[in-house]
Amino acid sequence: MQKYVLTRIAQALIALVVLSVLVFILARATGDPTGLMLPPEATHEDIQALRSHLGIDRPYPVQYWLFISHAARGDLGTSVRARVPVIDLLKERIPNSVKLAGLSMVVAIGFTFPLGIIGAVRKGTAIDGLATVIAVLGQALPSFWVGLMLMEVFAVRLHWLPASEMGGLSHYVLPAFTLGWFVVAGMMRLLRSSMLDVLDSEFIKMARAKGLPNWVIIWKHALRNALLPVVTFGAIYLATLITAAVVVEVVFAWPGIGRLAYEAIVYRDFPVIQAVVLTAAVVVLVVNLIVDMLYAYLDPRIRY
Amino acid sequence: MRRVVGLLLAALLVVSTLLAACSKPQPTPTPMPTPTQAVAATAAPATTPTPTPLPSPTRAPSPTPMPTATPVPAPTGTLKIGSSSLGNETLDPTLAAVQAKIFMSLVYDNLLEITPDGKLDLQKSIATKWERSADARTYTFYLRQGIKFQNGDPLTAEDVKFSIERFAGPKSVSPYAGTIRQVVDTIEVVDPYTVKVRTKIPYLWLQYDLSFALGNEGCIMPKKYIQEKGEDYFARNPIGSGPYKFVKQQSGAYIQLEAMDNHWRIGVPKYKTVMFQLIPEEATRVAMLKTGETDIIEATWDRVDELSKAGFILNPKDGAFVVGVWFNETWRTDSPFNNAKVREAMNLAINRAELHQYIFKDMGKMEGYYPMGSWSLGWLPVASYPYDPAKAKALLAEAGYGAGFAFDQYTYEQPGAPGKDLNQAIAGYWQAIGLKPRLIPTEYGSYRQALVAKTLGVATGWAPIGNRPLSHSTVRSFLHSKGTLSYVNDPAMDALIQAAESALDEAAYVDAMKKVQDYARQNHYGIPMQESSALYAANKNVGKWQHISAIYDWGARSLVTR
Numbered sequence: 001m002q003k004y005v006l007t008r009i010a011q012a013l014i015a016l017v018v019l020s021v022l023v024f025i026l027a028r029a030t031g032d033p034t035g036l037m038l039p040p041e042a043t044h045e046d047i048q049a050l051r052s053h054l055g056i057d058r059p060y061p062v063q064y065w066l067f068i069s070h071a072a073r074g075d076l077g078t079s080v081r082a083r084v085p086v087i088d089l090l091k092e093r094i095p096n097s098v099k100l101a102g103l104s105m106v107v108a109i110g111f112t113f114p115l116g117i118i119g120a121v122r123k124g125t126a127i128d129g130l131a132t133v134i135a136v137l138g139q140a141l142p143s144f145w146v147g148l149m150l151m152e153v154f155a156v157r158l159h160w161l162p163a164s165e166m167g168g169l170s171h172y173v174l175p176a177f178t179l180g181w182f183v184v185a186g187m188m189r190l191l192r193s194s195m196l197d198v199l200d201s202e203f204i205k206m207a208r209a210k211g212l213p214n215w216v217i218i219w220k221h222a223l224r225n226a227l228l229p230v231v232t233f234g235a236i237y238l239a240t241l242i243t244a245a246v247v248v249e250v251v252f253a254w255p256g257i258g259r260l261a262y263e264a265i266v267y268r269d270f271p272v273i274q275a276v277v278l279t280a281a282v283v284v285l286v287v288n289l290i291v292d293m294l295y296a297y298l299d300p301r302i303r304y
Numbered sequence: 305m306r307r308v309v310g311l312l313l314a315a316l317l318v319v320s321t322l323l324a325a326c327s328k329p330q331p332t333p334t335p336m337p338t339p340t341q342a343v344a345a346t347a348a349p350a351t352t353p354t355p356t357p358l359p360s361p362t363r364a365p366s367p368t369p370m371p372t373a374t375p376v377p378a379p380t381g382t383l384k385i386g387s388s389s390l391g392n393e394t395l396d397p398t399l400a401a402v403q404a405k406i407f408m409s410l411v412y413d414n415l416l417e418i419t420p421d422g423k424l425d426l427q428k429s430i431a432t433k434w435e436r437s438a439d440a441r442t443y444t445f446y447l448r449q450g451i452k453f454q455n456g457d458p459l460t461a462e463d464v465k466f467s468i469e470r471f472a473g474p475k476s477v478s479p480y481a482g483t484i485r486q487v488v489d490t491i492e493v494v495d496p497y498t499v500k501v502r503t504k505i506p507y508l509w510l511q512y513d514l515s516f517a518l519g520n521e522g523c524i525m526p527k528k529y530i531q532e533k534g535e536d537y538f539a540r541n542p543i544g545s546g547p548y549k550f551v552k553q554q555s556g557a558y559i560q561l562e563a564m565d566n567h568w569r570i571g572v573p574k575y576k577t578v579m580f581q582l583i584p585e586e587a588t589r590v591a592m593l594k595t596g597e598t599d600i601i602e603a604t605w606d607r608v609d610e611l612s613k614a615g616f617i618l619n620p621k622d623g624a625f626v627v628g629v630w631f632n633e634t635w636r637t638d639s640p641f642n643n644a645k646v647r648e649a650m651n652l653a654i655n656r657a658e659l660h661q662y663i664f665k666d667m668g669k670m671e672g673y674y675p676m677g678s679w680s681l682g683w684l685p686v687a688s689y690p691y692d693p694a695k696a697k698a699l700l701a702e703a704g705y706g707a708g709f710a711f712d713q714y715t716y717e718q719p720g721a722p723g724k725d726l727n728q729a730i731a732g733y734w735q736a737i738g739l740k741p742r743l744i745p746t747e748y749g750s751y752r753q754a755l756v757a758k759t760l761g762v763a764t765g766w767a768p769i770g771n772r773p774l775s776h777s778t779v780r781s782f783l784h785s786k787g788t789l790s791y792v793n794d795p796a797m798d799a800l801i802q803a804a805e806s807a808l809d810e811a812a813y814v815d816a817m818k819k820v821q822d823y824a825r826q827n828h829y830g831i832p833m834q835e836s837s838a839l840y841a842a843n844k845n846v847g848k849w850q851h852i853s854a855i856y857d858w859g860a861r862s863l864v865t866r
Contacts, residue, residue: 035752037401039479039519040675040769041777044788046482047756053477081392083399083477084539092555148587156594163591165581166557253583255556263556263584268749 005293012285016278020071023277024064024270032056033080033268054080056270067274077271081264086275089260094242094279096166097249097256100179101241103172105234107180108187111135112230115184116191120199120226121218123192135188138181147178147251164252175252179245183237190233194226201225228299232291239287243280379563379576383846383863386583386598388719390559393582395542395550396535397520398476405520405856407559407580410864412544413569414522415445415464416515420862422679422773422853424511428569430459430524430545440506440808447497451568453526454549461493466527468501468514475535480519483777487513506808509774517773517854547573547864557582563864570865578864599846600863603839605722608665611841620667620837621851621859625720625768628674629730629831630782632760635793639762640709647828649699653737654730655691660834663726667837673821674832675778677771679853681810682817686825688834696737708738712763716748720768721836727766730831755789768836770855776804776813779820783829792829 034042034050051057055066070077076086115131122128138146151174155163162171198204199222207217246258257276264272296302391401397408417428426432433446451459468491470476472484487507492500501510514522524545530538542550547567551560559580563573581598583589589601593616603611603618612618631641631650640646660670669678671685678685700706715727724745731741741764754760769778780786784801785793800823804816824830840858842848850862 031749031753035756036749037477037479038482039402040767040789041781042479042482042788043781044786045486047788049482049485050477053474079392081401083392083394083396089555096556148591151588151591156591159595163595163597164583164588165592165597166554251585251588253557253581253585253588255554255582259556259584266747266749 001296005289008289008292012289015285016281019281020068020274020278021064023274024060024067027265027268027270027273028056028060030265031268033270036267037081056080067271071275071278076275079264079269079272081267081269081272086271089272090257090275090279093255093257093260096254097242097245097258100172100175100245100248100254100256101238103176104179104183104241104245105238107176108183108237109234111138111181111184112187112191115188116230117195117218117223119188119192120195123196131188131192135185138183139185142247143178143182144247144251146181147175147248150174150178151251164254166254175248175254178251179241179248183234183241186237187230187233191226191230194229195222198222198226228295232295235287235291235294236284239284243276243283377572377866378565379573381575382577382579383575384579384581384598384600385858385860386581386589386592386601388582388584388586388589388602390580390582393553393555393559394539395553395559396539397523397525398470398473398478398481399539400478400520402479402519402856405854406858406860407561408520408523409516409546409857409860410548410561410578411542411546411550412520412523412525413451413546414514414516415467415524416511416522417569418515418517418773418852418854420850420852422517424515429515430464434511436508436511440508441503443501443503443510444494445499445501447499448568449497451545453529453545454543454564455526455529457526457528459524459526459545460496461499462496463524463527464499465491465493466530467523467525468521470525470530471521478519478521480513480521483513484521506806508807508810508813512773516852516857519856547861548578551577570861572866573864574866575864578860593841593843596843600840600842600858602719603841605663605665605725605839608839608841616841616843617847619840619842619848619851621840622667622837623669623678623771623835623853624838624851624855625836626672626674626677626771627721627726627766627768627833627836629727629764629766629833630674630791631830632755632763632765632791633758634791634829635785636762640703640705640711641762643703643705644828645699645703646705647831649696649703649737650734650739651689651828651831652692652699653696653739654689654733654831656688656834657691659726659729663722663729664834664836668835670834672832672835673825674830675769675782676775676817676821677769677835679771679773680775680817681773682775682804682814682821684818684821686821686832688832693733693737700737700739706738708740709762710740710742712744712761713741714744714746714751714760714763714765716746716751718748718766718768719838721766721833723766726833752789764831771835771853772855773853776801776817779817780805783820783824794827794829797823797827797829 034047038046038050055063067077078084079086079089082089115135119128119131151163154161154174161173165171204217204222207221244258245256246262248254249256249259250262260272261276264276387406389403391403394400394404395411397412400408413430415430417425419425430448430451431445432448435444445464447461447464453459468484468488471478471481472488487503487505487510489502489504494500503510512518516522526543529543547564547570548561549564551562553559561578563576566572583592586604589598590607590611592598593601594614608618631647633639634641636642656670660666670688672678672683673686676683713727713731715724717723727743731743734741751765755765780801781789783792783797784790785798800816800820804813804820807813807816849859851859852862
């Protein structure tokens with residue numbers, strides 16, 4: 001097990017280094033931030049002076065070395081646009097994304113359980129079909145459209161909820177629902193097929209033979225065993241929700257890390273792009289590792 | 305039993321929490337309506353305040369009034385402004401992008417202020433008087449006495465010197481700092497209220513560079529505070545001498561300002577709190593305006609009619625932008641754009657009256673030659689090109705392009721005009737005379753990079769330029785052979801621009817600038833469109849407010865003045 005963990009950590013580090021080179025090159029391939037920072041009447045001298053000031057006129061290997069050596073010490077550079085340490089921006093924005101992602105996952109679970117269980121227990125019926133449709137719609141409908149429609153109905157027409165921005169719990173409802181519904185499709189299908197597998201197994205037949213009531217069989221015996229893949233999928237998806245909820249964050253004016261990345265890309269803010277991508281990669285790699293460990297811990301049949 | 309009771313209590317708690325959280329949000333405490341109170345044209349400080357009905361919860365308790373005097377008003381209520389961008393959200397003017405002006409204008413005062421129509425206004429400036437020496441190399445600014453920063457420190461000549469030097473300093477990334485660096489030589493504090501600035505070259509325009517008309521370079525910052533606390537601290541906890549002080553900020557979300565009790569320029573500010581909200585998505589801004597979560601938003605051209613029908617007040621800032629399309633790299637001998645007849649033909653092919661009606665919603669002046677706008681000194685009201693597709697086709701044939709030619713037409717979104725709609729319409733007119741434009745939707749950052757590198761080839765681009773009091777720098781950028789974004793390489797044009805830049809008095813400058821526009825028109829350098837408005841929509845509580853002819857400004861100062 002220890003050997004496995006160490007191997008995984010080594011693999012993660014290699015992945016991070018490769019990713020750092022990729023994001024470094026790709027970010028700079030999109031262009032020069034000075035064009036977006038200076039007004040149209042800026043002269044060539046102004047542009048060159050700013051490039052020099054920002055350190056982006058140095059050769060790429062030098063820039064990369066500076067970036068990676070500082071990053072190793074926890075210094076992710078200074079935002080080209082905001083002129084503040086990138087780490088400060090991350091510290092301000094990441095918690096907002098974590099909160100939204102957490103509540104979105106709660107919404108997703110709230111849908112997944114009833115839809116997945118009904119789908120399994122009433123397999124092949126119209127109600128199973130309906131459950132699948134509801135789940136798949138979450139993935140099929142573009143999230144920006146869902147967000148804007150929910151905003152139009154529940155905020156503008158009905159005045160039940162605020163349209164956007166961070167605030168109290170009511171501000172979380174619409175964006176969490178939009179994000180959560182997207183995740184439901186995958187989780188619900190996984191739960192349904194997992195439940196079907198478990199419901200077919202010998203120990204369930206034994207439970208039925210013992211004369212246990214149906215609800216005990218489903219909730220106490222089948223569900224517990226069927227949940228494992230769903231939990232692991234959910235945990236991995238949570239990492240994605242934290243780091244990549246760009247569309248929902250833009251639509252709902254949510255000051256999270258996804259929107260930070262989007263703004264950084266638009267403005268060619270290289271240090272922020274690099275920092276956000278690497279942070280997201282670290283989150284995903286760590287969550288994956290933890291989930292695999294958890295899997296082995298929870299299911300004695302799994303051993304590395 | 306205990307377990308059941310415990311579970312029931314827990315369930316009750318959860319349900320009640322959810323109900324409370326999901327309850328109808330409290331209406332935003334928007335300012336109480338003042339009946340038909342338009343901001344006065346001269347913006348003179350109010351003498352007798354109009355009695356406003358019912359205080360909002362945030363109102364400070366009024367002091368006991370003197371028996372014979374009217375009660376002193378206090379700022380009340382919250383004004384929320386929903387913007388697509390707060391620039392880079394810093395409150396240090398030397399680090400701020402141009403969009404920051406909307407909130408900078410409340411936190412700081414400028415050395416020189418301007419009237420709503422763009423003239424220098426010494427009644428309302430930190431400088432009560434300014435002089436320029438005959439050789440145009442020494443400027444003397446005489447400062448108003450008694451202005452205090454928000455921490456109580458007096459504003460003196462030391463602060464003015466410090467501020468200008470800070471803008472010119474190595475850490476400054478202010479958009480127009482380049483000009484300050486190129487022009488300013490030394491700054492002398494003659495006495496606590498007199499500053500002398502010496503320039504490296506004869507220069508006529510420092511008063512505008514340090515005014516509210518352009519960027520933030522005229523903002524006066526507190527020397528003592530910044531030197532004591534440090535620059536990083538100042539960037540997070542700014543102090544200015546403006547009517548509103550910084551309270552707090554959430555990165556990516558909002559900037560909150562609070563009124564000072566009284567301000568030397570505007571008297572008692574109107575609102576207690578002003579919130580600048582960052583709402584990038586346009587549909588969301590509109591939704592928030594409708595729900596009352598914001599009071600003013602930037603509107604876009606295709607939502608203008610809808611907002612108007614919904615009862616919101618449209619308050620366009622007329623002439624905010626000068627819109628034009630251009631022919632890239634006209635000097636290329638292999639390009640059809642090298643031929644003046646082709647350029648004229650492409651101008652004549654466009655039905656500007658139609659564009660004025662459908663794209664620009666009947667707003668904006670049509671005269672003038674891009675990139676100069678009507679706010680600029682030396683502006684020539686050049687007549688708009690007539691619409692004459694027959695003559696256009698004839699000119700193309702004369703130039704040897706009777707069969708038309710293909711070229712790239714780049715479109716991207718920029719504030720000031722609906723870029724894609726405008727370019728699609730123009731492409732249609734060009735197709736009608738036999739040309740083959742290839743519309744390429746792109747994004748401004750990528751396009752500008754190629755524009756500066758001059759790698760676009762036979763192509764057109766477009767941009768809205770902020771209207772401004774002096775245009776020689778933008779003219780240089782676009783029309784001088786060495787200009788950064790230039791599409792012209794013509795020694796005669798270079799000479800005319802040079803004449804304007806080296807003019808030693810305003811009359812010579814005006815004459816030279818007029819010649820530049822005239823020459824550009826004669827040679828059809830560019831495809832001028834018209835001036836356009838910056839669009840704002842507000843709820844009825846706010847109503848209309850007076851715009852000021854300063855670039856990047858929303859008129860926040862008018863909004864907060866009684």
